[in-house]
Amino acid sequence: MSNRICFEALDRTIRDILGDVCGSKRERNFGGVTVVLGGDFRQTLPVVPGSGKHETISASITNSYLWNSCIILKLTSNMRLSRFADTDEEKERTANFANWLLSVRNGAEHSVQISNSQEFEWIRIPESFLIDPGVDETKSTIDATYPDLKSMYMDASYLRQRAIVTPKNDAVNSLNESVLDLIPGNKHVYLSADSVDGSDNMSDDLRGIYPTEFLNNIGGGSLPCHRLILKVGAPVMILQNIDQPNGICNGTRAVVTALGRRIIQVKLITGISTNKHICIPRILFIHKTTAFPFVMRRRQFPVRLCYAMTINKSQGQSLDMVGLYLLEPIFSHGQLYVALSRTTSPNGLKILIVDQDDLYKGCTKNIVYREIF
Numbered sequence: 001m002s003n004r005i006c007f008e009a010l011d012r013t014i015r016d017i018l019g020d021v022c023g024s025k026r027e028r029n030f031g032g033v034t035v036v037l038g039g040d041f042r043q044t045l046p047v048v049p050g051s052g053k054h055e056t057i058s059a060s061i062t063n064s065y066l067w068n069s070c071i072i073l074k075l076t077s078n079m080r081l082s083r084f085a086d087t088d089e090e091k092e093r094t095a096n097f098a099n100w101l102l103s104v105r106n107g108a109e110h111s112v113q114i115s116n117s118q119e120f121e122w123i124r125i126p127e128s129f130l131i132d133p134g135v136d137e138t139k140s141t142i143d144a145t146y147p148d149l150k151s152m153y154m155d156a157s158y159l160r161q162r163a164i165v166t167p168k169n170d171a172v173n174s175l176n177e178s179v180l181d182l183i184p185g186n187k188h189v190y191l192s193a194d195s196v197d198g199s200d201n202m203s204d205d206l207r208g209i210y211p212t213e214f215l216n217n218i219g220g221g222s223l224p225c226h227r228l229i230l231k232v233g234a235p236v237m238i239l240q241n242i243d244q245p246n247g248i249c250n251g252t253r254a255v256v257t258a259l260g261r262r263i264i265q266v267k268l269i270t271g272i273s274t275n276k277h278i279c280i281p282r283i284l285f286i287h288k289t290t291a292f293p294f295v296m297r298r299r300q301f302p303v304r305l306c307y308a309m310t311i312n313k314s315q316g317q318s319l320d321m322v323g324l325y326l327l328e329p330i331f332s333h334g335q336l337y338v339a340l341s342r343t344t345s346p347n348g349l350k351i352l353i354v355d356q357d358d359l360y361k362g363c364t365k366n367i368v369y370r371e372i373f
């Protein structure tokens, strides 16, 4: 969900443009133009780096002057789930699962008291969804989400249907590397070219503080990795809007079909151009963050492996098989609901909960800011 200041900036821009034509339009929200907004306050809220609950709620459009003039229309059917239930038994199981999702979504699922925890937002996960961690939690999660990987690793629909989701990028990277190691083929390593924007005018002192090695370690968000490792057959997610009218956008998934020195070829597996082959060159990313007093430039292929992805990045995806990897519990509002609701059927959800201290067996954290709705 976008920060409310984006909507407010759009509002002021439209008022400015239309106000020149007709002065009274300057006084009306969006210059009197009807605007349709879609969103779910039970899913993840705007990300405000380094902020807490208050700042997150404050960044939501419900706290904008625009909200009072919104007419709220509610969607009531879970279309993602209802498509696949054929028999009466499946329909009943799916309806129960949909109700369970709703109670997680609203924070109404019965909470469990965890000793040593000041937090009470812990819920018990039904046993049928749990993955037995065995001796290697990562391997158990990969096996549950990607069965028959060795024979199916090139199959586009197999890859389209599934993903491991997890709260943090560190776990995403290590899961992606682990799955890539399991498939045959040569690894190609692509290093990015990183620099500080305007570094020509930077003093030697500043250049010394931020050497290239430091820039190489900056990652996360929508920035591709400095060290991108790919194999033919690996699924990737596109990280930039390359050609929106043709569905080649941030979040579109694809399978690598050829790896060259200066270009990679992929076959799209989601979006309106599914099955189309496209070639992708390295492109320039301009990375601005309040964490550093400079703007960074990174030239790299705009893709990331997507055997696993963060829960936030999975928002909007529909998957037949979801492996939820909770090496540690979720950390923000709506994340658990987003992760659980990516699946198209209750049979397509497997959850691994790592509980090293044996404190919360089969339970996990669910954070719901009820103030937002």
Ligand SMILES: Nc1ncnc2c1ncn2[C@@H]1O[C@H](COP(=O)(O)OP(=O)(O)OP(=O)(O)O)[C@@H](O)[C@H]1O
Pocket: 040, 079, 080, 081, 083, 315, 316, 317, 318, 341
């Ligand atoms: N009217 C419909 N008939 C059949 N299938 C539908 C319909 N509406 C949506 N779906 C299917 O339900 C799934 C979810 O739809 P969509 O992604 O548009 O919803 P969403 O509200 O954006 O989901 P979320 O916010 O949870 O990601 C998709 O697979 C879509 O094809």
